[in-house]
Every structure is written in C-alpha cells, then in structure tokens.
Amino acid sequence: MADLFDTAPDEAARPAGPRPLADRLRPRRLSDVVGQEHLLGPDGPLGVMLTSGALGSLILWGPPGVGKTTIARLLADETRLAFVQISAIFTGVADLKKVFEAAKLRHANGQGTLLFVDEIHRFNKAQQDGFLPHMEDGTILLVGATTENPSFELNAALLSRAQVMVLERLDLAHLELLAQRAERELGRALPLTGPAREALLEMADGDGRALLNLIEQVAAWKPHGPISPDELSTRLMKRAAQYDKSGDGHYNLISALHKSVRGSDPDAALYWFTRMLEGGEDPRYLARRLTRMAVEDIALADPQAQGICLEAWQIYERLGSPEGELALAQAVIYLALAPKSNAGYAAYKNARAAARRTGSEPPPKHILNAPTALMKEQGYGEGYEYDHDTEAGFSGQNYFPEDMKRGVYYTPVERGFERELKRRLDYFTKLRARRQSG
CATH class of the missing domain: 1.10.3710 (post-AAA+ oligomerization domain-like)
Known part of the structure; x- marks a missing residue:
C-alpha cells in the first residue's frame, strides 16, 4: 500500500489560503491509503466489492484518525456517487429530511448518493430507523463512521442492511510513512534525533491526523540543533490516550487487566492497570475489580489475597491520589503472583445450579x-x-x-x-x- 496522504494533490482544487497539513496531504485514490490493507487490498472485502461493482452500505468502525472519512469520500469517487457528509452531532430530523429529499431528486435523475454519517452512533434508535427505507429503495448508499461498538450502539435493523468494516489503529511503520510524506510536502526533514522521532510517533498513539498536527507544530520550531526526546516532551503536550470510561475502551482494558492477573503476568497487569489510570479511570473502580479478581481467580489458594486488596482499597481511601494508587499497584503485583484457583467460584456456581433444580x-x-x-x-x-x-x-x-x-x-x-x-x-x-x- 502507498501512503495515506497524496503527495501531489490537485492544486486547482485547493482553496486559497493556508490549510492544515493533514488536509493538504489527503489521498486522491484508495490505493494511496495506508494502514487498512486488510480491507482495501485486492482480497479485502472493500477491494472485492469495488472490483465486482457490488458496493453496499457500510459501517466503518475504528479509532480516530485512521481514515474513515477519507475512505468514504474515495469510495464515492470510485463509484461515481455524489458524496454527502453529515454529522450525527449537528444534524436534526429536519436536516435529515432535506438530505433525503435531495438524494431522491438525484436518484430520479440517475445519480446515486453516498451519504457519509460521521458519529452515526449518536443518532437514537428511531433516527437510525429513518435511514432504512432510503437504503432499501436505493436512494442512498449509507456509510456510517463510529468509534463505538456497533453491536451496542446501532439497532439490529440497520446492522442487517450494512456490513461492518473494522479499521485498525496505525502502527509505527504506518506513522513513519506519514512522517516521510509530511517531510516531502514541507520540503525539509524534521529537526529531531532518532529517539525523538520515535517518541513523536508514539505520541500520536495510532492516529494519523494527530501525528500530522504534531509534525506541523515541530516544523514551526527553529532549534539550534536536533531536538532530543526530553526537549520534545517539554515542548509538546503529550496526546491523551484514547480511553472511554463508559465504552469499549473501559471494558477492553479491564478485561486485559483481569486476564493478565489470571495469567500470572505482573508486568502486563501493571501495564493495563496504569493505562486505565492514565486514561482517567476511577481508582475506586479498579480497587473493586481487583478485589473481585482475588475472590474469583485466587480465592482459597491464597486466603490473604482478598485481605490485601481490601487493605489497599482502604489505604487509597485514606491517602487519595497519587500516593494511594501505589497500594493498588502493589495489590496488582501480589494478585498476579499469587497461586490461582477458581475452584471456589466453580463450586458456588455448581451449588446454585443444584439449588435451582431441587429448591x-x-x-x-x-x-x-x-x-x-x-x-x-x-x-x-x-x-x-x-x-x-x-x-x-x-x-x-x-x-x-x-x-x-x-x-x-x-x-x-x-x-x-x-x-x-x-x-x-x-x-x-x-x-x-x-x-x-x-
């Protein structure tokens, strides 16, 4: 795959005035997109759809800055459909009616419409139902974008009419390609040492748009020599990690922490524990879940584990953050290294099942x-x-x-x-x- 952003954009199509680097480097072809080879490659589902001429409605599910909007726009170009973009945050019922009416007029004149709905999960279930008749009669080809799990946020009727495509965060190799493209567009190399360049890529946290915004800041500096990692971290505010305390990120990370403890890996357990803290998770929630792990996965194999969790919880309540978080971290280490048994948990479930049968x-x-x-x-x-x-x-x-x-x-x-x-x-x-x- 080539790079995500095009190296020679159509100058005639550009509006006058300065434009953000991310906008200047947008791709003009799907073959320019980087990072989503599993979807756009010749054997990927989108590649097959385009080759066969059977593109259907889609839900693009993935983290920010991985190309959802860009892919939708390029799909419209590839299929010669009119591209209409709306956001569920700013679009009401009256606005949707106007969009559908305009699409009907195009349809009557032989022109199809690819309607791209950003943050589609923000629409309620009734609003989502409003798309269905227009999808079924061919008035629109819907491409929705969401950072949330469609299984929970979109209704079954909409999901049955659209194929979910999972986009992946960009890895360091993809981000390096974007950095190289940015340097060519800027006409100069970034004034960074090798370690500082690696630190910059890590700051982007898999988000291509965030990386280009960071590069734009770095490119504006006029240092006397190459910038070190320490100087970079001082000049740039580190990008906050993507973490939704009420969404998938929350449940995915607590699952990773729990399974790392169960798998007796204290280093991995500490990593996920601190990832959640850095994301703004309530330490009291983590204290409660650690106690649950002690009861479920260690239990009587080490009767002290539950007491250590309760003591760490109490220490946190007395000391607060950040001092009290160290007690919770030590509880994480203890749980990960404790002998494991779910025999008590299994016994409880077995006894409950028997009680229901013979109550x-x-x-x-x-x-x-x-x-x-x-x-x-x-x-x-x-x-x-x-x-x-x-x-x-x-x-x-x-x-x-x-x-x-x-x-x-x-x-x-x-x-x-x-x-x-x-x-x-x-x-x-x-x-x-x-x-x-x-």
Missing part, C-alpha cells in the same frame, strides 16, 4: 431442631449425632435432602493453600465412605 427439597429430619413436642413426634432431630462427641470429631452423616443424590461441588486444586484444603477434604471423604460401608 423445594426439605433438609433431612435428623438435622432439624425439634423445639416442640409435635416436631419430636414427627421425627425432627431423631438420630442426629453431635460431631464433637465422635472419636474423630466427624460423624459422616448425610446433610443433603433425603431424596437428593449427594452433590460434589468443590474440587480444590493442587496449588497454594488449596493443596492443604484438598488434603482435608480427601480425609473427610474417606471417613464418610468408611462410615457408609460399615
């Missing part, structure tokens, strides 16, 4: 109290053995409902403290079997 079965009479004469006559408490009075401190009696087969829900693992619990469980199982056989 009306009464306890066996011999373990029921008999505070009245009538209850004694009914056999309540009859035959009960007081465990402390037995030789081993274990009577081995049945405590399940009389008509229910004995269940086995807790199966401890051979790790951490559960190794000792398994030894105890095996001991009582043998005593119970001996009593039943005797």
